[in-house]
Amino acid sequence: MRSSICNQIYQQGIGRHSEKEISEIINADFQALSDYLANKTFFMGDKPTTLDATAYGYIANMIVPHFKSMIIDRVSQYKNIFEYCQRMKQTFFPDYLPS
Numbered sequence: 338m339r340s341s342i343c344n345q346i347y348q349q350g351i352g353r354h355s356e357k358e359i360s361e362i363i364n365a366d367f368q369a370l371s372d373y374l375a376n377k378t379f380f381m382g383d384k385p386t387t388l389d390a391t392a393y394g395y396i397a398n399m400i401v402p403h404f405k406s407m408i409i410d411r412v413s414q415y416k417n418i419f420e421y422c423q424r425m426k427q428t429f430f431p432d433y434l435p436s
């Protein structure tokens with residue numbers, strides 16, 4: 338099973354990078370998202386769109402987990418992205434309580 342998963346990761350592409358390179362790629366991606374979001378409420382303005390639904394699904398998976406990791410620590414440094422996730426959670430999942 339481990340061999341199969343490692344092979345899939347390698348074939349997908351991310352498994353061909355070192356841990357440092359993966360961290361740099363993630364940082365560059367989140368810097369781009371942060372720059373695009375800037376001080377807007379949502380990615381396309383004052384109202385959420387399907388882009389926000391998609392982006393939140395990916396971004397929240399990096400910010401919401403309750404464990405320590407270099408990736409989560411780095412992504413959490415983007416204050417506007419973190420606040421964006423809080424807005425999305427409050428708007429669409431106000432009753433959500435993490436387990």
